[in-house]
Amino acid sequence: MTLDEAEAGADEAAEAGKRPEGEPGSGVMIAFGRQLKLLRLRAGLDRTEFGKRVGYAAQSIASFEQGRRIPQPAFIDKADVVLDAGGLLLALKEELARAQYPAFFRDMARLEAEAVTLHVYATLAVPGLLQTEDYARSVFAMRRPLLDEETIEQRVAARMARQVIFARKPMPTLSFVIEESVLQRPVGGRSVLHRQLEQIVEQGQRRNVEVQVMPTDRTEHCGLAGPFTLIEKRDGRRMAYVEVQRDSRLHTDWAVVRDVEEQHGIIRAQALTPLESVDVVMGLLGEK
Structure with missing residues (x-):
């Protein structure tokens, strides 16, 4: 042969x-x-x-x-x-x-790379843009049905590649509101979570990045409908991206986007300030 x-x-x-x-x-x-x-x-x-x-x-x-x-x-x-x-x-x-990304995320990955402003509200896991490599690998390893090892490594590499947005010029404006429960969940184990929390603090120190924590004990909370991302492009167009159970939807209708923007504004007002949020994360790290 x-x-x-x-x-x-x-x-x-x-x-x-x-x-x-x-x-x-x-x-x-x-x-x-x-x-x-x-x-x-x-x-x-x-x-x-x-x-x-x-x-x-x-x-x-x-x-x-x-x-x-x-x-x-x-x-x-x-x-x-x-x-x-x-x-x-x-x-x-x-x-x-x-093609590095799952089919439901490919359009969002392109828009994310072009965004001048990006506002993320996270309820289930640390936002992908803030994840460490080990945290991301743990997230993908937990998927059901199971992903094969090659696909996991491909997804991890793709997620890490997205983080060039932090160093892009001109700098985009990025904000993240993260549920406190997400920061307490030891995805991948305590050591993985510890390094993940450190990275959140590090990225939050960038001039173009704000990280806020939504306390679990808040009695008023308008974000119960789930996570979302708001995107604004250079041409001024604004969109809202929502995702659940490997399904996604990109909203471009002005009325829908406006509703999500209103919700986002209230969520940010209900969350801790960036400085207060750093104190919470540092407390979880045992450094306060």
Whole structure:
């Protein structure tokens, strides 16, 4: 059996077990993988030799070609050059970046990257933009039905990549209101929570970031309808994003967005101030 025949057999087995729509391994991932393989074979390279030229193991090349793993931007850049693809692989770069996210979040990820203001109200977990890598990994590991390890690592990497928003220029205005119960829940264990709380304090010290805690003992609380995110783009358009049980909705209707903005304003007034919130987080850390 030739190497190409062996690869073809492995690819058929992988194709038979490919993930459902919306997961890595579908849509643009399959298209990119097939294009990559065709270009590699045209260049007369087996996976081992091609891997050496781009700095990746043959197993990783197989995962890319079979649509089981999303390649990093640096790989796409180098592969396009090594395979003399003339931009064919680069053309899918943006779509591949969006494919890192579950289907229901992809539009929101794009809008988040373009936002000039972002206001987040969190009731169940620390907002993704504030999560540490270990906290994010623990959140994804708890999902049911279970995610496979490769998907977990892909989701963690995508979540960490979103945090470039903090260093973006011009700086966006970011605010977070987090339920106190979220900060008390030891997702991933006490040590993971401890580092997560430290990160919340660190990010809250940025000039363009405000973090507020909503105390559990508040008798007046207008946020009982659940979490949401408010987004404003450079052109002034404002939107409200809501998500529950892996389903999401992006509201653009002015009346709906206005209602959520009113709710957000009251929530911020009912929550602790940023300075008071730091004291609460520091208390949970045992430093006050």
